[in-house]
Amino acid sequence: MSRRALILLEGHRANGLLYVQAARCLGLHPIVLATDPSQYDYIAAQSIEAIRVDSDNFDALMHVCSRLRATYDIAGIIGFGGLHESRHVIVAKLCRHFSLPGPNPASIERCRNKFTQRQSLAQAGISVPAYRLAANTMEVESSAAQIGLPVILKPAEGSGSSGVRLCHDMDELAKHTTYLLGRTYDWRSSPKILIEEFAQGPFYDVVTMGTSVVAIGAADFDCPPHFVPRQSMFPAQLTDVEHKRIADVSLSCLRALGLGWGPANIELRWTNRGPVVIEVNARLPGWTTPRLVQLAYGVDIINEHIKLIIGDGCNLRTRHPHAAVARFLVPDRDGILARIDGTSQAAAIPGVVEAKFYIQPGTPIIRNGDYLDIIGHVMTASPDHARTEAILERAIDLIGWAIKPMPQSGEQEQSCK
Template sequence: MDDRPHLLVIATGMRLFREYLLRSICTQYRIHMFLHAEPTWEKEYISGWTVLETTLDASLLSETARSLNAKDPVHGVLCWDEARILQASHAAAALGLPGGDPLMINRCRDKHLTRQALEAAGVPQPRSILVDTVDDALAAAAEIGYPIILKPRALAASLGVVKVNDPDELKAQWDFAHDTTAPEAPHYDVKVLAEEFADGYEISIDSAVYQGKAHPFCLARKELGYFPYAEEVGHYVDANDPLWQDASLLDMLQKTHEALGFTDGVTHTEIMMTSSGPKVIEVNGRIGGDMIPYLGMRANGVDPGLNAAAVACGRAPDVTPSLSQCGGVRFFYPAEDDTVLGDVTFSTVPEGADLLVPLMQPGATASPPPKGTLIGRIAYATAVASSIDECRSALDSLQDGLKW
């Protein structure tokens, strides 16, 4: 008999970005997966699977989860796909498991609800006004003061986010913020936030939340590019980042989760470190993307997959560091719109280089932001070294040697 806890994982995401999670989790958990197509590469890590017509239907997920649980009791439900985290919470609720609070997840999924909850609790954040039209946005900007940020209500990875400095720029960028979408994103009748611009540098913190207590395990510093768009072009993690010792920051992190009523699960919280103190930008009710948790694991030794599985099953996480390294990731884009790609290859492999991952096949067409955004990425690379400078140097060399 296999006495490992039985974990239901809903969907996977791209192999090139999420395989490391399954690789870790399967060492201590039996994984049953709900997918919309037969598994391929996932079979190496899972003990069972169910193919559904769709994994976007909360009722279908809940009904199928009940059937699975009747045959083989499920100890936890886990999902890291932004488009499915709300539906997964319904499945957890149907089984009476941790994370089974759709209202909790929706307060993260809907950025307007996030703002309302944080405002009610007095958690520092940029001022935010929900706007429906260009005229609404112009009025909000006049009230808040330029520059402002236009931001979609329920996207991720900074999609559709743009800084505008005056009314003319706002009018010119309105369609970008209003019309940018992503596959399977939720629809809202009013879907843009006009927000106060928070100057400073941005970080993210991944936390395993257990019985209302946030246990942070990965702190990353974000690098943005293609201004005025907020394209996330890279991240750096330092196991010894001095921000780990910032008591006020960690206290705000805990108060943020309390304000959202987030009691069990994993979160990815984005925070702007401003001259007047940290301000919450947003909270995602899932583990971070863009290989950020992987960098944390390589830098400090804390396993993100195992911690996500633990709290999903009502177990205390273990976020004790065992390494003292640094890690970085950089995303690469073509130089011009509508570039037809050849082989995407790295011609040099400097010291510190870790993962070298082409994302597009020969013959594909790609563009840099704003036309390309996430889908314009043609490759990414990670580096692991004893300092951020060494990671940056390795990534610079990889970028110089990238061919397409």
């Protein structure tokens, strides 16, 4: 009898190992298909089977999967939260090609393009920021004038806040437009810019599976005018009325976009006109969110996602209400990470789930204003929100790092908190 295998497209430096561990606990043999498997250190450390293949090439991936079927019983094909949106479309197409459980590729494609997504949501009567699509500088300026400054400029296709910037005036608008339309930004498709109203209000992060709302969290951001996550908390502190409205809007988004199989992540802000949907991602969120959901609700959404992928039923019943928070460690300057301090002391505090850096001293730091600027996190949990926050602040006070200038600079290293 052939060994059951789970194909994982690419990896993830925060959650990749969690997927591998969950797959093995379910009796599956994980196999990673990646353009460069060596960039995920847990693959070698865990002796995970990995195959080097262009993960943007559907035909190449199909060929590799077909070859693997001669040796393995492929139980499912899965992508990670945080994976580039185009690859989630490829995963859906591979599932369809091999008659495996998976989402509708057309629905994933509809979500991938933020302009098309906005059109579908607006047509369904769901509140979204005012928006326009532009392909050149003149169209960007005209759209910003129609919407009214400040506006947010972002690639129409992308993820992880890459290329996203808040522009307060025409100079900032022109500068970021030049960056996006120049040769610096890495476009995976024809350059199209989404210009949108800056919806202001508390930010909420909704995790769904199928047609069920699993979790609602709150988040805030740092490093303006960019949107680099600073902190994430589950569950969000909401009234019953607010919780119901957010849940109802989230389920309306799934219906409008033809989703309803598998995971999704809805991001919204509560403005003076109520919930305004910023974005819907047809996938699980990345980074610390799966861990926070498990700590707060007792639901292992990675495990349940894999079970769904391989055709098993998933259990989304919450088991214990806790408060879980992650604070992200973000440098305030470029340079070379010279040292890190205090992680072991912070991790030893009762209630601290994890305190870690993703990079080691000696690593160059070049900030781009997106999620890749994050170099570590501290995660805490307890039965009480106030207590969880207090534990977090105590741990953060123990952690520090120093960044020294790049070799061509003569400045001295500077310490950060």
